[in-house]
Amino acid sequence: MPTIERTLEDVHVEIYAPTGGFIMGVSVFGDSFGGEALRFGTMRFGDLFSDAYESNQWVDYINDGTTISYNRGAVNDGASQTVQVGIGSSTFRNAANPIEDYKVRSGRNVRFRYLDEILFSGYLTKVPGRYVRKGTTYTKYFTVQIVDAVQRLAALKAYGAGGLTEPYETFEERIARLLDTYTGAVELPTGDAYPGYKLSATVYEASLASHLDLACNSVGASWYIDKLGQLRFTTTLTDYITAVFTDGSHTETVATPLNYYGLNIEYDPKNHINYLEIENKGIIEDPNTPGNEIDSTTKTVYADAYSIAGNGYLKADLKTNLYTEGAYTGSLQTRADEILTAYSTPAPLITKIFFNVQEDFSAAQLETLHLVEVWHETIKYTLRVAGISATINPKEWLLELDLVKDI
Numbered sequence: 001m002p003t004i005e006r007t008l009e010d011v012h013v014e015i016y017a018p019t020g021g022f023i024m025g026v027s028v029f030g031d032s033f034g035g036e037a038l039r040f041g042t043m044r045f046g047d048l049f050s051d052a053y054e055s056n057q058w059v060d061y062i063n064d065g066t067t068i069s070y071n072r073g074a075v076n077d078g079a080s081q082t083v084q085v086g087i088g089s090s091t092f093r094n095a096a097n098p099i100e101d102y103k104v105r106s107g108r109n110v111r112f113r114y115l116d117e118i119l120f121s122g123y124l125t126k127v128p129g130r131y132v133r134k135g136t137t138y139t140k141y142f143t144v145q146i147v148d149a150v151q152r153l154a155a156l157k158a159y160g161a162g163g164l165t166e167p168y169e170t171f172e173e174r175i176a177r178l179l180d181t182y183t184g185a186v187e188l189p190t191g192d193a194y195p196g197y198k199l200s201a202t203v204y205e206a207s208l209a210s211h212l213d214l215a216c217n218s219v220g221a222s223w224y225i226d227k228l229g230q231l232r233f234t235t236t237l238t239d240y241i242t243a244v245f246t247d248g249s250h251t252e253t254v255a256t257p258l259n260y261y262g263l264n265i266e267y268d269p270k271n272h273i274n275y276l277e278i279e280n281k282g283i284i285e286d287p288n289t290p291g292n293e294i295d296s297t298t299k300t301v302y303a304d305a306y307s308i309a310g311n312g313y314l315k316a317d318l319k320t321n322l323y324t325e326g327a328y329t330g331s332l333q334t335r336a337d338e339i340l341t342a343y344s345t346p347a348p349l350i351t352k353i354f355f356n357v358q359e360d361f362s363a364a365q366l367e368t369l370h371l372v373e374v375w376h377e378t379i380k381y382t383l384r385v386a387g388i389s390a391t392i393n394p395k396e397w398l399l400e401l402d403l404v405k406d407i
Contacts, residue, residue, distance in 0.1 A: 017103035073387025079316035086148030121229035122146035160203035168198035168323035193235035274307035302336035
């Protein structure tokens with residue numbers, strides 16, 4: 001792996017916290033705020049005592065010895081995706097002590113930033129500390145641990161999607177209804193990107209994150225939390241190449257290719273499917289309680305006999321919530337055909353690449369679901385970014401990209 005000495009002083013860890021006014025449990029009567037002390041009868045709790053103090057602002061915690069790491073994205077097995085909770089952490093030396101610093105509290109918004117580029121956004125969960133003694137002196141290390149908005153989506157319960165005025169709804173209508181009371185930042189999908197599919201009513205009880213997975217896997221859409229912390233949906237994947245990674249053997253396609261220092265290439269059955277079992281969820285009337293609806297689950301197998309004969313059984317499971325009556329009776333078959341056509345022919349697949357961001361900081365701009373080109377021993381692979389992981393310290397910035405087949 002190449003070592004390139006380049007400063008990382010423009011990488012920052014910031015906590016969004018109150019920086020002025022009287023704060024219950026923290027401030028002391030008579031404390032001075034910008035030259036003025038809190039006085040009964042003249043000032044109120046939360047007053048701003050000078051222009052230098054704001055109620056909330058981003059406070060920078062970067063210092064020498066800080067390490068940063070984060071990962072976010074989805075687990076993808078070809079047939080379906082399951083979005084994972086994004087996790088970030090940053091370790092400080094003699095800083096970010098929650099015992100001494102009121103700004104370091106659970107629930108605070110935290111972000112990692114490089115210049116104007118946000119790398120990861122989440123909220124603080126805990127701050128474990130470690131004291132190292134040398135003689136009579138202690139060095140204190142505190143690690144700020146954060147998670148992204150997937151954590152909150154996974155904690156919220158969604159009690160099905162029943163009560164429809166029609167026996168089905170579009171993907172976009174389902175997402176809007178599921179997120180009707182969600183208070184986080186979200187960009188809702190619009191239009192009708194999947195006219196051949198409709199989602200059935202369901203009383204399936206699961207987390208809100210699981211319902212988003214179910215709706216997206218039903219039609220072939222994707223959802224993710226972006227680097228700004230916003231919930232986003234992708235119904236039409238971009239078809240332009242965001243970045244080109246090479247091993248140095250192929251450079252003529254772009255002016256500035258990114259030279260990775262390692263990769264993982266696999267011939268793994270999980271990346272290939274010729275035997276697909278679809279579990280489709282819907283509702284039926286409860287035979288024991290007329291007028292009440294209960295969960296209905298049907299399982300159907302779809303197979304590519306030609307691929308099975310040559311490669312053996314390569315099985316995958318998919319959960320859907322498709323309406324399958326009337327004009328939509330063929331929906332399950334159509335969805336199965338999409339997956340089997342794309343994944344029934346086994347082939348080696350690059351699943352991960354490793355890159356030193358200090359060689360080219362533009363790699364920090366990559367986002368999940370971006371389309372990238374990877375050259376390995378003169379062979380070109382066109383792949384999607386499924387997950388992003390990074391480790392940053394004062395001497396290096398290492399990036400790992402989890403990659404999946406583009407279909």
